[in-house]
Amino acid sequence: MSTSRTSRVARTSGMSRLRGRAATVAALAGATVLLAAVPAFAHVTVQPTAAAKGGYTTVAFKVPNEQDGASTVKIEVNLPTDHPIASVSLQPVPGWTAQVTKSKLTTPIKTDDGTIDQAVTKITWSGGKIAPGQFQQFPVSFGPLPSDTDSLSFKTLQTYDNGDVVRWIEIPQAGQAEPQNPAPTLKLTAATDSGAAPATGTPAPAPANDKTAPKAASSGSSSDGTARALGIAGIVVGAAGVGFGILAGRRRTAAAEASGSSAATD
Numbered sequence: 646m647s648t649s650r651t652s653r654v655a656r657t658s659g660m661s662r663l664r665g666r667a668a669t670v671a672a673l674a675g676a677t678v679l680l681a682a683v684p685a686f687a688h689v690t691v692q693p694t695a696a697a698k699g700g701y702t703t704v705a706f707k708v709p710n711e712q713d714g715a716s717t718v719k720i721e722v723n724l725p726t727d728h729p730i731a732s733v734s735l736q737p738v739p740g741w742t743a744q745v746t747k748s749k750l751t752t753p754i755k756t757d758d759g760t761i762d763q764a765v766t767k768i769t770w771s772g773g774k775i776a777p778g779q780f781q782q783f784p785v786s787f788g789p790l791p792s793d794t795d796s797l798s799f800k801t802l803q804t805y806d807n808g809d810v811v812r813w814i815e816i817p818q819a820g821q822a823e824p825q826n827p828a829p830t831l832k833l834t835a836a837t838d839s840g841a842a843p844a845t846g847t848p849a850p851a852p853a854n855d856k857t858a859p860k861a862a863s864s865g866s867s868s869d870g871t872a873r874a875l876g877i878a879g880i881v882v883g884a885a886g887v888g889f890g891i892l893a894g895r896r897r898t899a900a901a902e903a904s905g906s907s908a909a910t911d
Contacts, residue, residue: 687711689720689801689813691829692782697836701732701788706829709780712805717775719804720783722768722829728791729764731756736784741773743783756789774806790833798828 689708696702710717724730731754735743746767753762768785775781791797800814815824 688827689803689829691799691831694830695832695834696787696790698792698833699789699836701786702790703736703784703786704831705782705784706799706801707780707782708775708801708803710775710777711811712807712809713777715805715807715809716777717781717803718773718806719769719771719802721802721804722783722785723800724764724766724768725797725799726750726764726766728794728797729754729766730787730790730797731761731764732786732788733765733768734786735768736786738770738773738781738783741770741781741783744769744771792836794833796830796832798830800828 687709689706691704692707693702693704696704706720706722708717708720724733726748729750733745735745737743745765746769747763748766750762750764753760754764755761768783770783773781798816800812803811803813805811811826813826814828815826817823817827817830
């Protein structure tokens with residue numbers, strides 16, 4: 646084997662080893678990211694994660710089952726007593742029974758409907774089952790939300806049919822790493838002038854009786870008609886071009902044949 650060939654083989658072998666090491670490092674890095682992300686998916690959370698201060702909102706407590714050999718059979722959500730919520734209503738969850746616990750407030754809440762001296766402090770869902778690999782959402786309507794705090798944390802207990810109880814009660818702190826078992830937390834944002842949260846997402850379509858709706862439809866129809874007319878005109882022009890090309894080709898062929906016949910006669 647020549648020296649140059651030996652050098653090429655060595656370089657190829659070196660590049661293969663480098664590629665192999667790079668693939669290994671990438672795989673390890675990906676595995677590390679996945680492992681770091683797994684606990685986040687297992688947390689009990691409240692969705693959406695933010696609402697406007699002083700307003701009403703509907704949230705869902707999302708409870709995933711994080712065990713492979715047991716099912717979740719009870720959920721206890723504790724509402725904050727230092728910032729009580731005047732009105733709490735529940736949406737029925739098929740297969741589950743909800744129990745609401747009210748407590749007397751140290752400081753009554755003044756609302757437009759009067760003074761409230763009792764508030765819901767705990768909601769317990771039981772009777773259902775969240776199997777391994779599944780999750781369940783528990784919708785709740787709150788309002789009016791407090792205006793004197795930036796967040797509400799709901800300490801939650803998750804009970805499994807094997808007797809295990811996971812306590813989601815650690816309060817996340819700003820500027821610190823997320824705790825092992827964080828409590829579901831709802832961030833409270835400044836209300837807009839109308840008292841509602843800032844609008845997000847895709848705007849709703851105009852109502853049927855909205856006078857602007859027919860104009861929009863008319864504009865769309867006009868655009869469609871123009872597009873169709875242009876398309877038909879293009880087809881006509883294209884067909885005319887093809888016909889002209891065929892006719893010109895035939896004329897050139899006839900002229901060539903006539904010229905050939907004349908030459909042969911001469």
